[in-house]
Amino acid sequence: MVDLIEQLEQHRDTITWALQAFVVVFLALFLDFVQKRVLGRLHLRLQETPSLWDDAAIDALRRPLTLLIWVVGIAFAAEIVGSATDVVLFDAAKPLRDIGVITALAWFLIRIVSRVEKNVVASHADDDEAYDRTTVDAIGKLIRVSILITAGLVMLQTLGFSISGVLAFGGIGGVAVGFASKDLLSNFFGALMIYLDRPFAVGDWIQSPDREIEGTVEEIGWRLTRIRSFDKRPIYVPNATFTTIAVVNPSRMTHRRIYETIGIRYEDIGGMDAIIIAVRAMLREHPDIDDSQTMIVNFNQFSASSLDFFVYTFTKTTNWIRFHEVKHDVLLRIADIIASHGAEIAFPTSTLHVPDGITVSRAPDGPMAGAVD
Numbered sequence: 001m002v003d004l005i006e007q008l009e010q011h012r013d014t015i016t017w018a019l020q021a022f023v024v025v026f027l028a029l030f031l032d033f034v035q036k037r038v039l040g041r042l043h044l045r046l047q048e049t050p051s052l053w054d055d056a057a058i059d060a061l062r063r064p065l066t067l068l069i070w071v072v073g074i075a076f077a078a079e080i081v082g083s084a085t086d087v088v089l090f091d092a093a094k095p096l097r098d099i100g101v102i103t104a105l106a107w108f109l110i111r112i113v114s115r116v117e118k119n120v121v122a123s124h125a126d127d128d129e130a131y132d133r134t135t136v137d138a139i140g141k142l143i144r145v146s147i148l149i150t151a152g153l154v155m156l157q158t159l160g161f162s163i164s165g166v167l168a169f170g171g172i173g174g175v176a177v178g179f180a181s182k183d184l185l186s187n188f189f190g191a192l193m194i195y196l197d198r199p200f201a202v203g204d205w206i207q208s209p210d211r212e213i214e215g216t217v218e219e220i221g222w223r224l225t226r227i228r229s230f231d232k233r234p235i236y237v238p239n240a241t242f243t244t245i246a247v248v249n250p251s252r253m254t255h256r257r258i259y260e261t262i263g264i265r266y267e268d269i270g271g272m273d274a275i276i277i278a279v280r281a282m283l284r285e286h287p288d289i290d291d292s293q294t295m296i297v298n299f300n301q302f303s304a305s306s307l308d309f310f311v312y313t314f315t316k317t318t319n320w321i322r323f324h325e326v327k328h329d330v331l332l333r334i335a336d337i338i339a340s341h342g343a344e345i346a347f348p349t350s351t352l353h354v355p356d357g358i359t360v361s362r363a364p365d366g367p368m369a370g371a372v373d
Contacts, residue, residue: 021077028073032066039065056115064108071100098158106151113143137202137220138195183240187223190239194220199242204251211245213237255290255314256323258330263306268343272299276309278337283313286333288326290316306346 039062046055075097082091117140157163200206200217206227207214215229225242227235264272280297283289293314300310311334315326338345 020080024073024077024080028069031073032069035065035069036062053116056119057112060108060111060115064104064111067107068101068104071097071104075100095159099155102151102154102158106147109147110144113140113147141222183238184223186240186243187238190241190243191220191222191225194225194239194242199247200249200251204249207248207250208245209248211241213245251318253318255293255316256318258311258313258315258327260331261300261308261310262334262338263303263308263346264338264343265346266305266307268341269307271341271343272307272309275338275341275343278341279309279311279334282333282337283311283330286326286330288316289330290314303346305349 039058043055043058043062046058049055075093078093082093117136120136153163194200202217202220204217205215206217213227213235215227215235217225218228218234219226221239223239224236225239227237229235264275276297276299280295283295283297284291289295290313294312295314296310296312298309300308302308311330313330315323317323317326335345
């Protein structure tokens with residue numbers, strides 16, 4: 001009878017702690033369901049506000065909060081089971097819970113930084129001068145790295161490791177690692193110089209006269225910069241390379257230059273002055289030519305088969321396609337001006353001068369023969 005009573009009590013205790021663990025897990029499931037519904041609806045409403053932070057914070061909170069709820073719930077249930085069964089394995093629930101909480105918090109911070117960075121880029125997509133995308137990207141990367149390092153140190157401290165000892169070991173080992181990873185560090189500091197000096201940014205068209213590098217910057221990483229060439233091939237350039245080469249950034253030019261030499265025939269020299277005056281007037285009145293910049297239209301030289309004058313002026317646009325459209329129009333207008341003055345554009349010709357007294361006659365057998373009278 002006593003044994004039966006003890007078995008019933010043990011059975012009742014088992015049912016009690018199992019029921020408690022089940023209730024904890026059920027509450028975690030219920031809270032996770034509620035927070036997903038609430039935060040989902042709240043996120044949709046906050047997307048309509050002009051603030052860059054509110055919807056980013058709510059969106060960043062959703063998944064880390066799910067992790068936090070389940071970590072705390074399962075850890076609590078594991079403590080209940082461990083206290084009832086005296087199994088040593090469940091003693092790990094508390095440190096694992098602490099690590100899970102730190103992970104959820106770090107995940108939330110990293111996500112909110114990424115979401116805010118994404119919102120900043122999206123809100124200024126049509127206004128390139130309002131912000132520097134490269135700076136936004138650099139700040140976001142630095143903050144994320146700082147969060148990861150801090151979270152790692154806090155985890156070590158939570159597990160009982162001395163942070164001061166870890167930092168001291170890192171300082172000693174850093175010297176050896178520095179020698180072993182010299183190229184990696186040079187690329188890292190090369191990226192840092194790009195972020196500080198900002199010779200180019202994501203989206204810029206760059207070229208190097210020292211290397212065969214030309215294209216549009218797609219990404220500036222900590223080790224490599226990815227450039228998309230005009231034939232759509234990716235070029236991966238180590239960041240340390242940019243500390244030793246010259247980089248031309250045509251994307252930041254203020255104007256584009258038209259520099260052309262045009263020749264007319266020698267017999268049209270009388271109309272040269274009038275042609276130059278008309279071309280100069282046409283350029284000043286052209287809506288796409290900036291007459292506040294240097295403008296030169298002058299007779300330049302006597303060439304082998306033409307009288308050359310050159311046109312030196314700047315367009316208002318820097319867009320590559322629009323520039324060629326403007327240049328196309330300018331050259332056609334110059335051709336019309338030359339034709340309107342009764343002149344013609346010269347092309348390479350040769351003149352053969354035959355001395356007096358030389359005639360050409362045909363020999364009886366057919367071929368041509370020269371004879372001197």
